[in-house]
Amino acid sequence: MYTDNWLSGADSVVEASEKFCKARSNLADASMDLTKLVSNSLLITSKSHDQFLVSGDEPNTVLGLKWCNSQDTFSFVAINPDTSVEIASTKRSILSVIAKIFDPLGLISPFVMYGKILFQELWKLNVSWDEEMPSDLKSKFQKWLLSSQCLKSFHVNRCYFPELSWGELCNVKLHGFGDASEKGYGACVYLRVTLEDNSSKVSLVASKSRVAPIKTVTLPRLELMGALLCSRLVDFVKTSLKLDSNTQVVCWTDSTIALSWIQGETSKKDVFVSNRVRDILELTPKNCWQHCRSKDNLADLITCGLLADKLVDNSMWLFGPSMLTNTPCHHKEGSTLVSDTKETSTKGTVCLSVQGEPESPFIDLNKYSDLSKALRVTAYVLRFINNCRNVKNKLKGSITTEEIDLAKLKMIYLIQREELSDEIKTLMNKPIPQVSKLSKLDPFIDDKGLLRIKGRLKFSDLDYDTKHPVIIPKGPLAKLLIRF
Template sequence: MSEFASIENQIAEFWRLEEVKNCNVYTLEEKRCKQHFESNVKRGEDGRFTVGLPFRDNAPRLGKSYDVALRRMLSLERRFQTDTKLKEEYTKFMKEYSELGHMEITKNTIPDDKSYYLPHHAVRNESSTSTKLRVVFDASARTSTNVSLNDVLLKGPTVQEDLVSIMTRFRIHKYVFTADIKKMYRQIWVSESQRDFQRILWREDPSQPLNIYRLKTVTYGIVTASYLATACLQKLSEQESSKFPEACQALSRDFYVDDFLGGAMSKQSALRLRDDLITILRGAGLELCKWSSNDPDLLLGVEAVPSANNDLDLQYTENVTKILGLYWNKDIDAYQYKVLMYNNKTRPTKRAILSEIAAIFDPLGLISPVIICFKIIMQKIWQTRVDWDATLPTEIEGEWRKCRANLIHLNTLKITRSLVGDGDIADIQLHGFADASLTAYGACLYLRVKNYNGEVITNLICSKSRVAPLKTISLPRLELLAAVLLVRLAAKYATSLSIPIEHKYFWSDSTVVLSWISSESARWKTFVAHRIGEIHETTSISQWHHVSTKDNPADIVSRGCCPTKIGESNLWWRGPMWLHKDVSDWPKENNIYSRADEVLLEARTVSHVITDRYDLSIIERYSSLTKLIRVTAFCLRFINNASKKENLIGALQADEIDKAANSIIKLVQASNFAGEIKDLRKSGQVSSKSALLRLHPFLDKNDLIRVGGRLGNALTLNESQQHPIILPAKNVLTKLIFIRYMID
């Protein structure tokens, strides 16, 4: 595999773990593969499975493959001459392969399109507790017709639950254990008639004649191998479910490829689950090994991981160097991160940085506030469009070096695995939080567990973060995207927990988004309507609540957090402190919904006033400030009359004129100073990088940004003179105001 292809695969895996998929919809090819499996799978008298290779319909013909396999074999032998250790390990692996009956010598001559010779090579995995070297067979090698075996095979669907669901459920059990199936692929036979598609060349010494072998089992390197093996586990679960219902459910749901992560709420149940899994799998010729547990009693009588290796590596990506890996330390029953020290002498090219970012492994999003900073850097790098090995702009390089160097501080984190504590559970609630900034948005889920003794435990379950799109959209829309991400996260992983959740609460600090959610989706323009519709599909309006920004843990995701500070953030790990109190002591929600002029930016009925994200084209249509204000006032009156019983009629009133003027000013300010507005609402001051900093801006009672400072002490001036409204210099509204007062 080329270095570029390797980086591509790492980046693809990085983003795949970031996805939140709520359902599996099989493609036509996946359905055909599944049907082929069901039609051809068999179990022998010894209980072991035999499967067929699922070839595509009307697939291109395979050509000659022997010559490529021969060249690769001779090249491998030349390496053996200079690397005796490699030769020794390689020969040992192949000898064991043969002795276990997983391959056989053949003398038969088969037509090219009815056979395929697999080149092979070594893959090292120094972190493996068993096999440091493994021989991998290359089914992607092209034949003389430029077609490989993988080209003519169906890949098959994913039939197991995703890694995040399994790891999330792993945190619910009090007693847990892990194990993996020894040589799982090689315990499943390939049908006799198709083994000639798995031919290899091999000899232990160049002085010997080359032998042709047929691989008799499912082979790593063939595109359909993972599906065939995992589909056999699912089939085994179906066949044994009447005898072992609980164990078969675990077999179906808690295996990720060949690795098991599961447990139970009591030790007795965990022991029964362990023994039943052993029985079921052994009946199919499958053996569990490398056991690990948070309780030594669960390891009695099984092949445990060596005691010197206390940390279970939870990253399942093969042959990838990790800069940040997630581990389960069974001795303290906690998750820990292991970060490699940064080599400051490394030249930070696009290739080097993207490779390192893609090697970060945080499937549960436990450190999303840290990882979002790296995602933003990744986006900036793509925007530069520099070549893969070119020097990056100084600003991006400096940002990368600082973030990467600080990552080492994550090594001190110890994150409790268990979400439920040790007491008897009386009540379980799910709390989700969403927020956005102009650079990113995110969502996080918390489990609130109340025990019968009155103790309340809250813990972060998982989170997801997203970089804001390159195409600029408004802050309210970004906050809406965060709310959608939250409901997807909750729909996916609340089900994965497999526990009875009494109540679900969804929190946002955006009064605009809460106002949108509180109304029918059809009321809004397309962008908002579609997303509100999705929110309404899985949640009810009564489940949505307002939270202050200072109590919103999702605010930490949207803004990012330094690795040196995330460990100290109780808000991030536990949620707001009032979650530990009785519901009656939670913050009261009075007048949480936003004012009409902010919310109705997206209303279909005011498309004349605003047609898109802070679309100021309405202002550009009028050359008179007076006419602009009056048109806006009549539009707001129409909205008022459509939503209230008491209609306004007759000439416009002074307060309607004032409200219209304020609405227009707010639109302009929101379009130009969105970040400043959010900062002022949160902390009362703008960022040190803001162009408005020297004006000491503040929000008045109407949410307009005004100039602060010492003019407020001038008692001879009225409020508007003491604290003028801030408008951008180059704006149509500013020009209309200037013209108006020049005429006056």
């Protein structure tokens, strides 16, 4: 019961008719009469139901959503262009227009996100609530409002697979997508079923969108926030649809950095990253996270926003990318960490090779008398490498503390490869001999390829770096550290 409406459903026409009769009888005992009947099947209306039948194709409101019962689809109300375009000139009026859009399932979240991003841009200009907005933003808002007229023709099936019966469905899976941009981050969840002939069908279930914080956050961290939003939405959908606990869940991201965080060791990350990775892993298993191409990540439509005409013409938004509809999927599900996950801008998750010829530092530390300056130069070099490899996700702005920390790890890694190459090669196969100068330190190679001290502190509750200090060879880096 919702206010004065009773909402229910059934798997057959007979069961639905019986439910209506029983509900009418029970409510009549409490002197409450059902006065109208709306259904997606006219077959349940027998002669005794004629007086309650609501006819016509006009949409009915169900929990705030517009439902056209004859087509069994959800629809959306376009923003009135005659009034909204005229009043959309101040921050107050724009917020009023955005608040009128009701989309609890996120079926048009790319369109809503477009308006949210514009509103945040207006907010950053620090204009007052009733001050006239700049002309360029005003024209963008009006373009967004006018595009909403295309929503009149946008209908979403209430039933995920209306042409199928439950008996035809098997191998039900949930696929979640998370993504982020400098403007915002979002997530969407799709239901994928395999039919008896091994073909597949996919349908959008729900999506969520968030604008990026006004305080600048690095893109890898925003990608991680998108992954967290995805895990929460997947868990919500799985619970709401009452799916079996064994239902397979696959979560996708196109960020190799965020994926390496999720599938790495939480204890070696900073607080921001480790807290969000912990929350993600409480909701979704580590091995369900996979890498996908950017063009297959439909959450990308949310992060930048879309005008309504673009959204209506995008069939993939409702029916999923080709990687899900094709059988078999282009990507292997359930595999472990994707290859080529190079961490170039984060703390504690850098993937470094320990094979091949010894490497040398790419800056001459003898030319520097200050450790901070040497680290900043190294960080800029690493950023340049990252931007060459990831053209779509370039790092910009001032050097962050995460990049400085990564530069320090990379610097130590290269110095160790130059000065302690023999010990490292030996440790890869067997313990180092007693004649080595490092034998008393009981050294080992960690998962980032760094040489560390084992020792009895490993049984303590101290943090990882304190329990297992990095070994710094004698040389210019050691001098810089001591001076620092």
